Amino acid sequence: MWNKHPKALPYLFLSEMWERFGYYLMIGIFTLYLKDVESGFAMTEKEAADLYGTFIALVFLTPFLGGLIADRYWGYRKSIIIGGILMGIGYFLMGVHSLTVLYVAMTLVILGNGFFKPNISTLLGNFYSIPEYKDKKDEGYNIFYMGINVGAFICNFFGAALYILLGWHYAFMAAGVGMFIGVATFIIGTKHYVGYDQKKGTQEGDMPFYKIVLFILVPSVIFGIIGWFIKGVGTDGNYIFGSDSTDAFIFACIPVIFFYSSLYFKAKPENKRPIGALLSIFAVVILFWAVFKLNGSALTTWADRYTDRQITGTTDDVFRGLSLADQIKYQKDSVAVYDAQFRLQKENGIVKKEVNYPLYFRNVKKEKLPEKGATITLWATNLSQSINPGWVIMLTPLVVAFFTFLRSRKKEPSTPTKIAFGLLISALSVLVMVAAVKAGANGTEKVSVWWLVANYGIITIGELFLSPMGLSVVSKLSPANITSLMMGGWFLSTSIGNKLSGVLASMWDTYEDKSNFFWVNFGLLMFATLLMFSLLKQLNKVMAEKGIN
Template identity: 85%
Template sequence: MWKSHPKALPYLFLSEMWERFGYYLMIGVFTLYLKDVEAGFAMTEKEASDLYGTFIALVFLTPFIGGLVADRYLGYRKSIVLGGLMMGAGYFMMGIHSLTMLYIAMTLVIVGNGFFKPNISTLLGNFYSTDEYRDKKDEGYNIFYMGINVGAFICNFFGAALQILLGWQYAFMAAGIGMFIGVVVFLLGTKHYTGFDQKKGTQEGDMPFYKIVLFILVPSVVFGIIGWFLKGVQSEVNLDSSIFGSDSTDAFIFACIPVIYFYASLYFKAKADEKRPIGALLSIFAVVILFWAVFKLNGSALTTWADRYTDRQVTGTTEKVFSTLVQSKEITYAKAETELYDEQFRLQKENGEVKKTIDYPVYFRNVAPEKLPEEGTKISVWATNLSQSINPGWVIILTPLIVAFFTYLRSKKKEPSTPTKIAFGLLISALSVLVMVAAVNIGSNGTEKVSVWWLVANYGIITIGELFLSPMGLSIVSKLSPKNITALMMGGWFLSTSIGNKLSGVLASMWDTYDDKANFFWVNFGLLMFATLLMFALVKNLNKVMREKGIN
């Protein structure tokens, strides 16, 4: 696999694998930690989802500035190392149980990812800009993407074991160690980056950095503050009078306005030969926002589904395997406790209240009566955050198959263009949501737990869509971006991811407002189908732009 690719690929693959090990370990336990009433912060579902959505949104917003700084001043290698060190320190600090330290840690991760994420993807793309490797760019990004998901798959087993045995802080420490290993691996490959890590400096026509600070960053902060304090109409479902559901969402949306304006200005001020490629990228960025909005529910709504509505009991050989790996924990059935929860839940719904002391429903409250154990019986259940490994597990399994599939089509000269792959990725992702609609109906709208295979099937289908879309997005940015703003446009891809992530948090925060959970998933299906139709409408023009650039 490696022989036909640049020598730097294994180092970038492994460093990204360890970086994602740390990031997804942290994400896998983040909302569970926030909602833990004993060792966490006892947040409600809405509070945790809102903070989660804001966090992952900002994590993918900072690549805009990180890519720009790398392009002009630091170069890619220094930016990647700096970002990795900041993220590692942030993960360690998350283990300190203090709300202030949590926010400081989140800030380090947010800024660090801004330096790391766009620049390692751009550095990889630089190696495939030569004639020797140009035709293998999509394949190279698929292999790189598999590295991301190897880290994302294995991390949750470590996270579950450490959290069960030692506590939340040790899980976060493991994330930090993983990040630091990623930095070391990246540095070991330094000699292979020569000639591809050159910073491009400020080019003619580029907006000076001080103007970006004055006209983009400062206005973003000001707009964010305005969004935080600006109020809408108060109602029974909008007690804090926010405009878009919460003060943090208002602040984020307003803060994005100057950044979006900046990217629009790149199009209007571009040279004639660069205008159409930039326009093509911006249109793709706009469409894929809706994909990320649904896909990133894995860390919020789908984690809630795994926690509350999925049968997580393990027995027999499976129980022995999980117990050996310390991925399961024992819980005792107490009928009185279950009935007490049901009564509290009924009262809080009648009174429109959310009681932080009962964020975690009793496991047995929606187990079918015939499946309930005897009073006082202990059962073993697998840790909720292991559901986060289903998607990356599918990526590892499916990536070689999809790479082989497109390689075969290429040999027959029938390989679809990158925009066409993205369009089909959106369609396939939309179909995955129908699996969850079926799961809700099978479980009688949450009154009975359903098999984990519904989650496995949902993740399997959306993973195919993801592999058609996400690595292809990284590839097309590298193909179409003007050379002097490649990392900046990579930051634009992550900006769309950021906005989608925040929208994902908004969607997840509404989970409890849907009495019929199927309607929650029908909304997601509608969003993805709308994005699919938009993308197919754009494909013809996007393909034309790519032909003009002489690329596929």
């Protein structure tokens, strides 16, 4: 496999694998840590989901700036190394039990990802501009994407074992160690990047950096402050979009979106249609990320509260031996007290953090409840985060082989067509969760983990049709002098989608019928699907004009 691709691919693959090991280890335990009433910050579901959504949104907003700086000033290699170091330090600080330190750590991760994420993807794309590798670009990005998910798969096992055995801080430290291994791996491969790491510099017609600061970054900060303090017409605290942080984020995005729109209007005639095509794709995939990124919030809640996580026999022995499971004792009286308090809080509209923290036995069938005082073993909730990357690892070779087969018969669909079908398949995955809600009698009974496995399996196929293809199409259509900047635009759409994901997740407790929560997600994805298919003719025409598929 490797000998058909650039020699730099294994180093970029492993660097990204370790970087994602750290990131997804942190994300897998983030909301659980925030909601932990003993060792975390005792946040409610809404508070944790809102902070999670803001965090992952900002993580994918900064690639706009990181891509710009790499393109013009630092080059890709320096930007990637600096970004990785910032992220590693941030992970080490994240486990310090101080809200102030947590925010500092999140800021370092946000800035670090801005330099790391778009530039390693752009550097990879540079190698596939060579005629020898040009027709293997989609395949190369699929392989690279599998590296992302190898790291995302294994990290949760380390995270579970460490926070069960030693506590949250050691799990976050492991994320930092993984990040530094990724940086070291990237540095080892330096000799293979020669000639492909050249900064583009400022080109004729480019907006000077000081103007970007004055007319984009400063306005974004001002708009964000306005969004934070302004009050809208909503019922929840009179916010416009649901919370202070959401209002601030949406407002702060306005100048950045305006900047990307200006790229189209100011582009040279030969670049106008490709940039327009990319901006159209960016807009459509926002809704994909809004639903997909529920894996770290609403779907983690589903695994924690509504999924039967009890294990017995040999599985119990193995999981406890590997410190991947924890034991809890059934106290019938405490469950009764919880149920009474839970009813009281619903009647009064008051959320008490200690009460809101879920008890596992609340929705276990009576006939399945253990004897009072008995102990049962539960696999760690964050292990559910490994289902999606596990599917990616298994399905990537099949998807690559499928498209290779179609290519050999000259029937391979265009990259935009793959993205459109990715959206459709992702929409179908949500129907599995609608069925899961029905199977669990709307959360009154726990359901099998196989519902989550099936949901993740289907949406993973959609993801493989969409996410690596998005990275590929950016490198195919972007004008050479703003490739990394346009890669930052792809991550901007991811950022906005991530924030919308947090907004969706924060509304989880407001749905009496949980199936309606998933029907909303299905509707959003079907809308994006129809929009993408309506754009296909024009998008494919632009691809044909560029002589690419």
